[in-house]
Amino acid sequence: MNKIAFVFPGQGSQKVGMGKDLIENYPEAEILFSKANKALKEKRVDISKICFEGPEEELKNTINAQPAILTISTILYKLLRKNKIKPSMVAGHSLGEYSALVASSVIKFEDAVKLVRKRGEYMQSAIPLGTGSMLAVIGLEKMK
Template sequence: VGMGKDLIENYPEAKKLFSKANMALDKEGIDIAKLCFEGPEEELKNTANAQPAILTISTILFELLNKHNIRPSIVAGHSLGEYSALVAGSAIEFEGAVKLVRKRGEYMQNATPLGIGSMLAIIGLKSSEIRELCKRVSDYGIIEIANYNSPTQIVVSGEIKPLDKLSELAKEKGARKVIPLKVSAPFHSSLMELAKDNLARYLEKVEIYNPRMPVICNVTADYVRNKEEVRSALIEQMNHPVLWVDSIMKINSQGINCFIEVGPGKVLRGLIKQIIPEAEVFNVFDSDSLKDVVEKMGEVL
């Protein structure tokens, strides 16, 4: 709670985008600005509210970087972040994206009954070892790798029984940490089939354009070159893993060694440093960090 408040106080662009987000969700009776600034925390954490809130803050920060002539050569986003990347790449209009991620949140939340599934982050084992462990516990139910976050951080998604069993086995195998994630459903797994179908139907009504800037998508860790590929990537992302390591490696292979994480949180910065230790990684999450990055980028550029 409180995210974005300093942006609205300092930048008219922020006020403008918050009011656009509110207008987009007007029919739903959602006031994104009020939720961001005042909460309640529980309501803001609800994924159907959190998704448009994060997209709005990320887009504001991207616009402000643009204003300071800091423009990316390539954009990518992790899971929900892919939608902000597509707004940045002009493949989806901001208001349309706000409505879209609101729906995405609802579909993800409702795809499985509460308490059926969840997610675990495993730190300190290789992906091949985790794949092997998933096979070993698959008799207990559905369990799959959901995010390849870094060479040593993998997130698995699935039903509660196999997750509990995997947690035990991963610790025995020498995982440094096994962290149950505070999520209400098993995202990026085959248990999201219903959410995928619903999203595909909703996307038929959403105007999507050919990206005007290179965008790397989660599902293939490759470019989405036209509106058909964008639509397909968003649908497939629902029940497929986020290939974050491969996405960052792909960007790096294009000669890029400087990254800016845009939006609330600092998780991706740490992951990128694990993937490419020599990379320069900055993050912009409020007006102070924005000023800081504008200064530092002045030195880099």
């Protein structure tokens, strides 16, 4: 028996236009986008519009990227399940852990959308846009 694992992505996997083909071809996608938009209603966020039209800077914004990626990941999970593809296990990288929790029925999708939006708000307030940086150090010799 083959075992399958689903590993859900973290932030950085977003791109403008993601999910547009899904909503055009699968009613399940429209339902989940609608649920995500409803969950974010008080924030006045239309996550489907941000996913489909951008602009890229708005989608890359942590407070939008996180619910967008969660929504797309959940849609893809549901479509795989609909086609009888069932994972033996699920995991996620960083933000993807929340998609794994939804896939495992540990938390409801709508609650996860609100949670990752709040997570994004906290992350963004800790390091405002344009103030952080990252460094990769390559080629150092091992020290004994």
